[in-house]
Amino acid sequence: MSTEIVRLLSRLAETWNAGDAAGYAGLFTEDADYITFFGLHLKGRQAIEDVHRDLFKTSIKLAGGDGEPQIRSLSDDVALAIITGGSTVDGEQDPSRASIVTLTALRTPEGWRFASFQNTRVSRP
Numbered sequence: 001m002s003t004e005i006v007r008l009l010s011r012l013a014e015t016w017n018a019g020d021a022a023g024y025a026g027l028f029t030e031d032a033d034y035i036t037f038f039g040l041h042l043k044g045r046q047a048i049e050d051v052h053r054d055l056f057k058t059s060i061k062l063a064g065g066d067g068e069p070q071i072r073s074l075s076d077d078v079a080l081a082i083i084t085g086g087s088t089v090d091g092e093q094d095p096s097r098a099s100i101v102t103l104t105a106l107r108t109p110e111g112w113r114f115a116s117f118q119n120t121r122v123s124r125p
Helices: 004-018 021-025 045-055
Strands: 028-035 042-043 060-063 070-075 078-089 099-108 112-119
Touching: 004 021, 004 070, 004 078, 004 099, 004 112, 021 045, 021 078, 028 045, 042 045
Parallel strands: 028 112
Antiparallel strands: 028 042, 060 078, 070 078, 078 099, 099 112
């Protein structure tokens, strides 16, 4: 399971950085809950695609986080993933955009898909 979730996380970054809104949204379940770091709550795959289509017109790209993803099996068909990351704007790393993301992955007839996504800015003491 862990390898499949890591692959799904890799596809998340690949589709984002390719500006592929449909491909990105396709990694989520039809009824996924997606909460951005701004607190916007997107409901469902279509809403995720629509919002990201506009966002992908900007120069924001994902950058790797610190360490490996933390993946915990909750059952044979459900996993929790916690990842860290950041982004670049116009090719420059922006430390103020560092975040931690919590995702719930489900095994579906389509394969593994994310059912929830919560992005939170990293707090610095």
